[in-house]
Amino acid sequence: METRSERQVMKTQVLVLGGGAGGVGAAISAAREGAETILVDRQGFLGGNMTIGLPLLAFLDAQGRQVTRGLPQEIVDRLIELGGSFGHRECPLHNSTTVIDPNLMKIVIFEKIKQYGVRPLLHCEIIGTNVENGELKSVILKGKGKEIEIFADVFVDATGDGDVAFMAGAEYEKGQYANGETQPPTLMFTVGGFNLERFMDFLEEHPEELKHGTSMKIRPGYTADFLRASENHVFVGLKNTITKLRKEGKCPIDRDTIIYINLPREGYIALNCIRILNFDGTKIEELSRGEIESNLQIIPLINMLKENIPGFEHIYLSSIAPFLGIRETRRILGKQMIREEAAVNGVIPEDTIALGSYIIDIHSGSGDSTLIRSLTGPYGITYGATISKDVKRLMLSGRCISVDPVVFGSSRVMPTCMAVGEGVGIGAALAVQQNRAPEDVDVQSIRQKLREYGAILSLEDDNVVKA
Numbered sequence: 001m002e003t004r005s006e007r008q009v010m011k012t013q014v015l016v017l018g019g020g021a022g023g024v025g026a027a028i029s030a031a032r033e034g035a036e037t038i039l040v041d042r043q044g045f046l047g048g049n050m051t052i053g054l055p056l057l058a059f060l061d062a063q064g065r066q067v068t069r070g071l072p073q074e075i076v077d078r079l080i081e082l083g084g085s086f087g088h089r090e091c092p093l094h095n096s097t098t099v100i101d102p103n104l105m106k107i108v109i110f111e112k113i114k115q116y117g118v119r120p121l122l123h124c125e126i127i128g129t130n131v132e133n134g135e136l137k138s139v140i141l142k143g144k145g146k147e148i149e150i151f152a153d154v155f156v157d158a159t160g161d162g163d164v165a166f167m168a169g170a171e172y173e174k175g176q177y178a179n180g181e182t183q184p185p186t187l188m189f190t191v192g193g194f195n196l197e198r199f200m201d202f203l204e205e206h207p208e209e210l211k212h213g214t215s216m217k218i219r220p221g222y223t224a225d226f227l228r229a230s231e232n233h234v235f236v237g238l239k240n241t242i243t244k245l246r247k248e249g250k251c252p253i254d255r256d257t258i259i260y261i262n263l264p265r266e267g268y269i270a271l272n273c274i275r276i277l278n279f280d281g282t283k284i285e286e287l288s289r290g291e292i293e294s295n296l297q298i299i300p301l302i303n304m305l306k307e308n309i310p311g312f313e314h315i316y317l318s319s320i321a322p323f324l325g326i327r328e329t330r331r332i333l334g335k336q337m338i339r340e341e342a343a344v345n346g347v348i349p350e351d352t353i354a355l356g357s358y359i360i361d362i363h364s365g366s367g368d369s370t371l372i373r374s375l376t377g378p379y380g381i382t383y384g385a386t387i388s389k390d391v392k393r394l395m396l397s398g399r400c401i402s403v404d405p406v407v408f409g410s411s412r413v414m415p416t417c418m419a420v421g422e423g424v425g426i427g428a429a430l431a432v433q434q435n436r437a438p439e440d441v442d443v444q445s446i447r448q449k450l451r452e453y454g455a456i457l458s459l460e461d462d463n464v465v466k467a
Helices: 021-032 070-081 102-116 163-167 196-205 224-228 239-247 284-308 340-344 405-411 414-433 443-452
Strands: 008-017 037-040 089-091 095-098 119-121 125-132 135-143 146-157 172-174 189-192 234-237 258-262 269-271 316-320 330-332 352-356 360-363 370-373 379-382 394-396
Touching (some): 008 021, 021 102, 146 414, 352 414, 360 405
Parallel strands (some): 037 119
Antiparallel strands (some): 089 095, 135 146
Protein backbone atom coordinates (compact mmCIF):
# COMPACT_ATOMS: atom_id res chain seq x y z
CA MET A 1 0.00 0.00 0.00
CA GLU A 2 1.34 3.42 -0.98
CA THR A 3 2.12 5.64 1.98
CA ARG A 4 1.13 9.29 2.11
CA SER A 5 4.39 11.21 2.00
CA GLU A 6 5.09 14.59 3.53
CA ARG A 7 4.92 17.74 1.43
CA GLN A 8 7.43 17.58 -1.42
CA VAL A 9 9.81 20.55 -1.61
CA MET A 10 11.33 21.81 -4.85
CA LYS A 11 13.56 24.74 -5.83
CA THR A 12 13.89 26.56 -9.12
CA GLN A 13 15.14 29.91 -10.35
CA VAL A 14 11.98 31.05 -12.17
CA LEU A 15 8.52 29.70 -11.34
CA VAL A 16 5.78 30.56 -13.84
CA LEU A 17 2.25 29.86 -12.65
CA GLY A 18 -0.32 29.50 -15.41
CA GLY A 19 0.32 28.06 -18.85
CA GLY A 20 -1.77 30.32 -21.10
CA ALA A 21 -0.29 32.74 -23.63
CA GLY A 22 1.32 34.95 -20.95
CA GLY A 23 2.75 32.01 -19.03
CA VAL A 24 4.05 30.17 -22.07
CA GLY A 25 5.74 33.37 -23.27
CA ALA A 26 7.37 34.00 -19.88
CA ALA A 27 8.50 30.40 -19.29
CA ILE A 28 9.99 29.88 -22.75
CA SER A 29 11.87 33.18 -22.74
CA ALA A 30 13.21 32.68 -19.20
CA ALA A 31 14.44 29.18 -20.06
CA ARG A 32 15.86 30.44 -23.36
CA GLU A 33 18.04 32.85 -21.35
CA GLY A 34 19.41 29.95 -19.32
CA ALA A 35 17.27 30.23 -16.18
CA GLU A 36 16.04 27.03 -14.58
CA THR A 37 12.29 27.38 -15.18
CA ILE A 38 9.22 25.46 -14.01
CA LEU A 39 5.84 26.09 -15.65
CA VAL A 40 2.72 25.08 -13.69
CA ASP A 41 -0.79 24.56 -15.07
CA ARG A 42 -3.95 22.92 -13.81
CA GLN A 43 -4.78 21.39 -17.21
CA GLY A 44 -3.09 18.44 -18.89
CA PHE A 45 -1.91 20.69 -21.73
CA LEU A 46 -0.50 24.19 -22.20
CA GLY A 47 -1.73 27.18 -24.17
CA GLY A 48 -4.89 28.12 -22.29
CA ASN A 49 -7.29 30.03 -24.52
CA MET A 50 -5.01 29.52 -27.52
CA THR A 51 -6.27 25.92 -27.62
CA ILE A 52 -10.05 26.44 -27.63
CA GLY A 53 -10.68 27.75 -31.16
CA LEU A 54 -10.12 31.47 -30.67
CA PRO A 55 -8.05 33.36 -33.26
CA LEU A 56 -4.88 35.29 -32.49
CA LEU A 57 -5.86 38.95 -32.91
CA ALA A 58 -3.92 42.12 -33.71
CA PHE A 59 -0.47 41.00 -34.76
CA LEU A 60 -1.07 44.01 -37.03
CA ASP A 61 -2.24 47.47 -35.99
CA ALA A 62 -5.01 49.53 -37.58
CA GLN A 63 -2.56 50.73 -40.26
CA GLY A 64 -1.71 47.17 -41.27
CA ARG A 65 1.76 47.34 -39.71
CA GLN A 66 3.05 44.26 -37.90
CA VAL A 67 3.66 45.35 -34.30
CA THR A 68 3.91 41.96 -32.57
CA ARG A 69 6.66 39.58 -33.61
CA GLY A 70 9.33 37.75 -31.57
CA LEU A 71 8.21 34.56 -29.84
CA PRO A 72 4.51 34.89 -30.83
CA GLN A 73 5.59 34.98 -34.48
CA GLU A 74 7.85 31.96 -33.94
CA ILE A 75 4.81 30.00 -32.72
CA VAL A 76 2.71 31.09 -35.72
CA ASP A 77 5.53 30.23 -38.16
CA ARG A 78 5.59 26.68 -36.82
CA LEU A 79 1.78 26.43 -37.10
CA ILE A 80 2.01 27.57 -40.74
CA GLU A 81 4.57 24.80 -41.40
CA LEU A 82 2.07 22.26 -40.02
CA GLY A 83 -0.90 23.66 -41.96
CA GLY A 84 -2.41 25.03 -38.76
CA SER A 85 -2.50 28.73 -39.70
CA PHE A 86 -2.78 30.97 -42.76
CA GLY A 87 -0.65 33.70 -41.18
CA HIS A 88 -1.88 37.25 -40.56
CA ARG A 89 -4.56 39.11 -42.48
CA GLU A 90 -5.74 42.71 -42.12
CA CYS A 91 -9.29 43.09 -40.82
CA PRO A 92 -11.42 46.28 -40.60
CA LEU A 93 -12.90 45.03 -37.32
CA HIS A 94 -10.09 43.22 -35.46
CA ASN A 95 -7.07 45.01 -37.06
CA SER A 96 -5.87 41.56 -38.06
CA THR A 97 -6.91 37.95 -37.75
CA THR A 98 -4.68 34.88 -37.46
CA VAL A 99 -6.89 31.81 -37.36
CA ILE A 100 -5.24 28.71 -35.91
CA ASP A 101 -5.84 25.00 -35.45
CA PRO A 102 -6.35 24.65 -31.67
CA ASN A 103 -5.19 21.04 -31.55
CA LEU A 104 -1.97 21.75 -33.41
CA MET A 105 -1.37 24.69 -31.06
CA LYS A 106 -1.15 22.25 -28.12
CA ILE A 107 1.48 20.22 -29.95
CA VAL A 108 3.53 23.27 -31.01
CA ILE A 109 3.67 24.58 -27.44
CA PHE A 110 4.86 21.21 -26.14
CA GLU A 111 7.52 21.23 -28.88
CA LYS A 112 8.69 24.69 -27.83
CA ILE A 113 8.90 24.05 -24.09
CA LYS A 114 10.90 20.89 -24.80
CA GLN A 115 13.14 22.76 -27.23
CA TYR A 116 13.97 25.48 -24.71
CA GLY A 117 14.16 23.32 -21.60
CA VAL A 118 11.10 24.43 -19.63
CA ARG A 119 10.12 21.93 -16.93
CA PRO A 120 6.32 21.49 -16.90
CA LEU A 121 4.22 20.56 -13.88
CA LEU A 122 0.71 19.85 -15.16
CA HIS A 123 -2.47 18.76 -13.33
CA CYS A 124 -1.57 21.00 -10.36
CA GLU A 125 -3.76 23.49 -8.51
CA ILE A 126 -2.23 26.44 -6.65
CA ILE A 127 -3.40 26.28 -3.05
CA GLY A 128 -1.22 28.74 -1.14
CA THR A 129 1.71 31.13 -0.90
CA ASN A 130 4.40 31.73 1.67
CA VAL A 131 5.14 35.45 2.12
CA GLU A 132 7.64 36.83 4.66
CA ASN A 133 8.03 40.58 5.22
CA GLY A 134 6.31 41.32 1.92
CA GLU A 135 8.52 38.93 -0.04
CA LEU A 136 7.13 35.87 -1.81
CA LYS A 137 9.22 32.85 -0.80
CA SER A 138 7.28 29.86 -2.12
CA VAL A 139 4.07 28.71 -3.75
CA ILE A 140 2.21 25.57 -2.66
CA LEU A 141 0.59 23.29 -5.23
CA LYS A 142 -1.62 20.25 -4.91
CA GLY A 143 -2.06 17.37 -7.33
CA LYS A 144 -3.07 13.73 -7.00
CA GLY A 145 -3.58 14.15 -3.27
CA LYS A 146 -0.06 15.42 -2.63
CA GLU A 147 1.32 18.87 -1.88
CA ILE A 148 4.39 20.40 -3.51
CA GLU A 149 6.04 23.55 -2.18
CA ILE A 150 8.23 25.31 -4.74
CA PHE A 151 10.79 27.92 -3.72
CA ALA A 152 12.03 30.26 -6.45
CA ASP A 153 14.13 33.35 -6.98
CA VAL A 154 11.46 34.98 -9.17
CA PHE A 155 7.76 34.15 -9.45
CA VAL A 156 5.55 35.00 -12.44
CA ASP A 157 1.78 35.11 -11.94
CA ALA A 158 0.34 34.19 -15.33
CA THR A 159 -2.86 32.64 -13.97
CA GLY A 160 -5.06 35.15 -15.80
CA ASP A 161 -7.04 35.75 -12.63
CA GLY A 162 -4.02 36.88 -10.59
CA ASP A 163 -4.56 34.00 -8.15
CA VAL A 164 -0.97 33.92 -6.86
CA ALA A 165 -0.82 37.68 -6.34
CA PHE A 166 -4.22 37.58 -4.62
CA MET A 167 -3.11 34.82 -2.24
CA ALA A 168 0.13 36.68 -1.56
CA GLY A 169 -1.80 39.82 -0.50
CA ALA A 170 -1.19 42.04 -3.55
CA GLU A 171 -3.55 44.92 -4.18
CA TYR A 172 -5.78 44.49 -7.22
CA GLU A 173 -8.72 45.88 -9.14
CA LYS A 174 -11.59 43.94 -10.65
CA GLY A 175 -14.03 44.92 -13.36
CA GLN A 176 -15.01 48.28 -14.81
CA TYR A 177 -14.55 51.45 -12.73
CA ALA A 178 -18.15 52.60 -13.16
CA ASN A 179 -19.88 49.54 -11.69
CA GLY A 180 -17.31 46.83 -10.99
CA GLU A 181 -18.94 44.70 -13.69
CA THR A 182 -16.67 42.15 -15.36
CA GLN A 183 -16.83 41.10 -18.99
CA PRO A 184 -18.71 37.79 -19.37
CA PRO A 185 -17.04 34.46 -20.09
CA THR A 186 -17.74 32.29 -23.12
CA LEU A 187 -17.64 28.57 -23.77
CA MET A 188 -16.09 27.94 -27.16
CA PHE A 189 -17.28 25.03 -29.25
CA THR A 190 -16.58 23.78 -32.75
CA VAL A 191 -18.99 22.55 -35.41
CA GLY A 192 -18.43 20.73 -38.68
CA GLY A 193 -20.64 20.63 -41.77
CA PHE A 194 -20.59 24.42 -42.31
CA ASN A 195 -21.17 25.54 -45.91
CA LEU A 196 -19.11 28.71 -46.22
CA GLU A 197 -20.13 29.56 -49.80
CA ARG A 198 -23.84 29.26 -49.05
CA PHE A 199 -23.48 31.53 -46.02
CA MET A 200 -21.49 34.08 -48.05
CA ASP A 201 -24.24 34.08 -50.68
CA PHE A 202 -26.75 34.82 -47.91
CA LEU A 203 -24.62 37.74 -46.64
CA GLU A 204 -24.34 39.21 -50.14
CA GLU A 205 -28.13 39.10 -50.43
CA HIS A 206 -28.53 40.57 -46.91
CA PRO A 207 -25.70 43.10 -46.34
CA GLU A 208 -27.69 44.51 -43.40
CA GLU A 209 -26.57 41.42 -41.45
CA LEU A 210 -23.08 42.95 -41.32
CA LYS A 211 -24.30 46.22 -39.82
CA HIS A 212 -23.47 46.51 -36.14
CA GLY A 213 -24.70 48.55 -33.21
CA THR A 214 -23.66 52.12 -32.49
CA SER A 215 -21.32 50.93 -29.72
CA MET A 216 -19.22 48.99 -32.28
CA LYS A 217 -17.04 51.44 -34.23
CA ILE A 218 -15.86 49.39 -37.23
CA ARG A 219 -13.80 50.70 -40.14
CA PRO A 220 -15.31 50.44 -43.67
CA GLY A 221 -14.70 47.30 -45.69
CA TYR A 222 -16.09 44.63 -43.37
CA THR A 223 -18.29 43.11 -46.08
CA ALA A 224 -19.29 39.75 -47.54
CA ASP A 225 -16.67 40.28 -50.26
CA PHE A 226 -13.98 40.76 -47.60
CA LEU A 227 -15.02 37.60 -45.76
CA ARG A 228 -15.33 35.54 -48.94
CA ALA A 229 -11.88 36.60 -50.17
CA SER A 230 -9.99 34.52 -47.57
CA GLU A 231 -10.53 31.59 -45.25
CA ASN A 232 -8.51 33.61 -42.70
CA HIS A 233 -11.46 35.50 -41.25
CA VAL A 234 -13.60 35.98 -38.17
CA PHE A 235 -17.29 36.71 -38.71
CA VAL A 236 -19.25 39.03 -36.42
CA GLY A 237 -22.82 39.77 -37.42
CA LEU A 238 -26.42 38.55 -37.89
CA LYS A 239 -27.64 41.27 -35.53
CA ASN A 240 -30.97 41.67 -37.38
CA THR A 241 -31.72 37.95 -37.34
CA ILE A 242 -30.71 37.54 -33.70
CA THR A 243 -32.87 40.51 -32.66
CA LYS A 244 -35.85 39.03 -34.54
CA LEU A 245 -35.33 35.53 -33.08
CA ARG A 246 -35.02 36.92 -29.57
CA LYS A 247 -38.39 38.71 -29.93
CA GLU A 248 -39.86 35.37 -31.01
CA GLY A 249 -38.34 33.62 -27.98
CA LYS A 250 -36.04 31.50 -30.15
CA CYS A 251 -32.61 32.85 -29.16
CA PRO A 252 -30.86 30.97 -26.32
CA ILE A 253 -27.85 33.30 -25.96
CA ASP A 254 -27.37 36.65 -24.18
CA ARG A 255 -25.65 38.52 -27.00
CA ASP A 256 -26.80 40.43 -30.06
CA THR A 257 -24.45 38.95 -32.68
CA ILE A 258 -23.01 35.63 -33.78
CA ILE A 259 -19.22 35.25 -33.85
CA TYR A 260 -17.55 32.40 -35.67
CA ILE A 261 -13.88 31.76 -36.37
CA ASN A 262 -13.19 30.03 -39.68
CA LEU A 263 -10.76 27.24 -38.81
CA PRO A 264 -7.97 26.05 -41.16
CA ARG A 265 -9.95 22.87 -41.80
CA GLU A 266 -12.69 22.92 -44.44
CA GLY A 267 -16.23 22.95 -43.10
CA TYR A 268 -15.23 23.61 -39.49
CA ILE A 269 -15.84 26.78 -37.52
CA ALA A 270 -15.42 27.69 -33.86
CA LEU A 271 -18.34 29.55 -32.30
CA ASN A 272 -17.80 32.34 -29.77
CA CYS A 273 -21.41 33.18 -28.93
CA ILE A 274 -22.26 32.06 -25.42
CA ARG A 275 -22.30 34.58 -22.59
CA ILE A 276 -22.87 34.07 -18.88
CA LEU A 277 -24.03 37.39 -17.41
CA ASN A 278 -23.44 38.87 -13.95
CA PHE A 279 -20.53 36.50 -13.53
CA ASP A 280 -17.47 36.50 -11.25
CA GLY A 281 -14.75 34.17 -12.51
CA THR A 282 -12.90 34.25 -9.19
CA LYS A 283 -15.62 32.24 -7.43
CA ILE A 284 -15.83 28.45 -7.67
CA GLU A 285 -19.64 28.56 -7.39
CA GLU A 286 -19.81 30.95 -10.34
CA LEU A 287 -17.40 28.89 -12.43
CA SER A 288 -19.54 25.83 -11.75
CA ARG A 289 -22.72 27.69 -12.73
CA GLY A 290 -21.03 29.05 -15.85
CA GLU A 291 -19.78 25.68 -17.07
CA ILE A 292 -23.22 24.09 -16.71
CA GLU A 293 -25.25 26.97 -18.15
CA SER A 294 -22.85 27.30 -21.08
CA ASN A 295 -22.94 23.64 -22.05
CA LEU A 296 -26.72 23.64 -21.88
CA GLN A 297 -26.91 26.52 -24.40
CA ILE A 298 -24.96 24.65 -27.09
CA ILE A 299 -27.65 22.35 -28.51
CA PRO A 300 -30.38 25.07 -28.59
CA LEU A 301 -27.90 27.43 -30.31
CA ILE A 302 -26.92 24.83 -32.92
CA ASN A 303 -30.61 24.13 -33.59
CA MET A 304 -31.36 27.84 -33.93
CA LEU A 305 -28.57 28.26 -36.49
CA LYS A 306 -29.55 25.12 -38.44
CA GLU A 307 -33.18 26.22 -38.68
CA ASN A 308 -32.65 29.90 -39.52
CA ILE A 309 -29.31 30.62 -41.21
CA PRO A 310 -28.36 29.43 -44.73
CA GLY A 311 -25.04 27.58 -44.68
CA PHE A 312 -25.66 26.23 -41.18
CA GLU A 313 -28.32 23.66 -42.20
CA HIS A 314 -26.04 20.64 -41.78
CA ILE A 315 -23.75 21.67 -38.93
CA TYR A 316 -23.01 19.20 -36.16
CA LEU A 317 -21.19 19.47 -32.84
CA SER A 318 -17.52 18.55 -33.22
CA SER A 319 -15.89 19.54 -29.92
CA ILE A 320 -16.44 21.60 -26.78
CA ALA A 321 -13.63 23.54 -25.09
CA PRO A 322 -12.49 21.90 -21.83
CA PHE A 323 -13.09 25.08 -19.82
CA LEU A 324 -14.88 28.43 -19.91
CA GLY A 325 -12.95 31.20 -21.63
CA ILE A 326 -12.71 33.90 -18.95
CA ARG A 327 -12.47 37.44 -20.31
CA GLU A 328 -11.95 39.49 -17.16
CA THR A 329 -11.31 39.11 -13.45
CA ARG A 330 -8.52 40.68 -11.36
CA ARG A 331 -5.88 43.13 -12.55
CA ILE A 332 -2.93 43.27 -10.17
CA LEU A 333 -1.53 46.72 -9.35
CA GLY A 334 2.05 47.09 -10.53
CA LYS A 335 4.85 49.60 -10.15
CA GLN A 336 3.25 51.34 -13.12
CA MET A 337 -0.21 51.23 -14.71
CA ILE A 338 -1.05 51.60 -18.41
CA ARG A 339 -4.00 53.99 -18.64
CA GLU A 340 -6.62 54.80 -21.27
CA GLU A 341 -5.08 58.16 -22.20
CA ALA A 342 -1.71 56.56 -23.01
CA ALA A 343 -3.30 53.81 -25.13
CA VAL A 344 -5.64 56.11 -27.05
CA ASN A 345 -2.81 58.57 -27.76
CA GLY A 346 -0.35 55.84 -28.78
CA VAL A 347 2.22 56.61 -26.07
CA ILE A 348 5.24 54.27 -26.34
CA PRO A 349 7.63 54.96 -23.42
CA GLU A 350 11.34 54.09 -23.37
CA ASP A 351 10.73 51.21 -20.94
CA THR A 352 8.23 49.46 -23.23
CA ILE A 353 8.62 45.66 -23.45
CA ALA A 354 5.69 44.96 -25.81
CA LEU A 355 3.27 46.87 -28.01
CA GLY A 356 -0.50 46.61 -27.72
CA SER A 357 -2.61 47.53 -30.74
CA TYR A 358 -5.89 45.62 -30.52
CA ILE A 359 -9.15 47.55 -30.53
CA ILE A 360 -10.72 48.44 -27.20
CA ASP A 361 -13.24 45.60 -27.00
CA ILE A 362 -15.48 45.52 -23.91
CA HIS A 363 -18.31 42.97 -23.74
CA SER A 364 -21.21 43.95 -21.50
CA GLY A 365 -21.31 41.85 -18.35
CA SER A 366 -25.03 42.47 -17.80
CA GLY A 367 -26.51 42.83 -21.32
CA ASP A 368 -26.15 41.71 -24.93
CA SER A 369 -24.01 44.55 -26.32
CA THR A 370 -20.29 45.06 -27.03
CA LEU A 371 -18.37 48.35 -26.98
CA ILE A 372 -15.66 48.61 -29.67
CA ARG A 373 -13.27 51.52 -30.32
CA SER A 374 -10.42 51.49 -32.79
CA LEU A 375 -6.93 52.72 -31.92
CA THR A 376 -5.01 54.52 -34.66
CA GLY A 377 -1.74 52.86 -33.73
CA PRO A 378 0.06 50.86 -31.06
CA TYR A 379 0.81 51.83 -27.47
CA GLY A 380 3.56 50.65 -25.14
CA ILE A 381 3.21 48.16 -22.29
CA THR A 382 5.98 48.98 -19.85
CA TYR A 383 8.14 46.72 -17.72
CA GLY A 384 6.87 48.38 -14.53
CA ALA A 385 3.31 47.24 -15.33
CA THR A 386 4.52 43.63 -14.94
CA ILE A 387 5.98 43.95 -11.43
CA SER A 388 3.75 43.78 -8.36
CA LYS A 389 3.91 47.00 -6.35
CA ASP A 390 3.22 45.13 -3.08
CA VAL A 391 4.89 41.71 -3.21
CA LYS A 392 8.64 41.44 -3.74
CA ARG A 393 9.95 39.01 -6.38
CA LEU A 394 6.50 38.69 -7.94
CA MET A 395 6.07 39.50 -11.64
CA LEU A 396 2.89 39.50 -13.73
CA SER A 397 2.19 38.25 -17.23
CA GLY A 398 -0.89 37.86 -19.42
CA ARG A 399 -4.20 39.56 -18.72
CA CYS A 400 -3.61 40.25 -15.00
CA ILE A 401 -0.90 42.89 -15.63
CA SER A 402 -1.35 46.43 -14.33
CA VAL A 403 -3.67 48.24 -16.76
CA ASP A 404 -6.89 50.18 -16.27
CA PRO A 405 -10.21 48.57 -17.28
CA VAL A 406 -10.38 50.33 -20.66
CA VAL A 407 -6.85 49.36 -21.69
CA PHE A 408 -7.67 45.86 -20.49
CA GLY A 409 -10.23 45.66 -23.31
CA SER A 410 -7.24 45.81 -25.68
CA SER A 411 -4.31 44.25 -23.80
CA ARG A 412 -6.11 40.99 -22.97
CA VAL A 413 -5.65 39.41 -26.42
CA MET A 414 -3.27 36.47 -26.69
CA PRO A 415 -0.48 37.74 -28.99
CA THR A 416 -0.08 40.77 -26.71
CA CYS A 417 -0.12 38.55 -23.61
CA MET A 418 2.60 36.33 -25.09
CA ALA A 419 4.69 39.33 -26.19
CA VAL A 420 4.48 40.76 -22.67
CA GLY A 421 5.43 37.32 -21.33
CA GLU A 422 8.53 37.24 -23.52
CA GLY A 423 9.75 40.46 -21.91
CA VAL A 424 8.82 39.28 -18.42
CA GLY A 425 10.70 36.01 -18.89
CA ILE A 426 13.86 37.81 -19.96
CA GLY A 427 13.54 40.19 -17.01
CA ALA A 428 13.08 37.27 -14.61
CA ALA A 429 16.12 35.42 -16.01
CA LEU A 430 18.33 38.52 -15.80
CA ALA A 431 17.17 39.15 -12.22
CA VAL A 432 18.27 35.62 -11.30
CA GLN A 433 21.59 35.87 -13.10
CA GLN A 434 22.41 39.28 -11.63
CA ASN A 435 21.08 38.43 -8.16
CA ARG A 436 18.77 41.44 -8.30
CA ALA A 437 15.12 42.14 -7.70
CA PRO A 438 13.16 42.17 -11.00
CA GLU A 439 12.58 45.93 -10.74
CA ASP A 440 16.33 46.55 -10.51
CA VAL A 441 17.11 44.92 -13.86
CA ASP A 442 18.12 47.39 -16.58
CA VAL A 443 15.08 47.60 -18.87
CA GLN A 444 17.26 48.55 -21.84
CA SER A 445 19.12 45.24 -21.54
CA ILE A 446 15.74 43.44 -21.67
CA ARG A 447 14.75 45.49 -24.72
CA GLN A 448 18.03 44.74 -26.47
CA LYS A 449 17.51 41.00 -26.02
CA LEU A 450 13.88 41.26 -27.15
CA ARG A 451 14.98 42.98 -30.34
CA GLU A 452 17.59 40.27 -30.94
CA TYR A 453 14.72 37.77 -30.89
CA GLY A 454 12.76 39.85 -33.39
CA ALA A 455 10.36 41.62 -31.02
CA ILE A 456 8.96 45.02 -32.03
CA LEU A 457 9.13 47.76 -29.40
CA SER A 458 8.52 50.95 -31.37
CA LEU A 459 7.34 52.11 -34.78
CA GLU A 460 10.95 53.03 -35.56
CA ASP A 461 12.12 49.41 -35.32
CA ASP A 462 13.49 48.07 -38.59
CA ASN A 463 11.05 45.18 -38.70
CA VAL A 464 7.87 47.29 -38.61
CA VAL A 465 6.50 46.78 -42.10
CA LYS A 466 3.13 46.53 -43.77
CA ALA A 467 2.31 42.82 -43.71
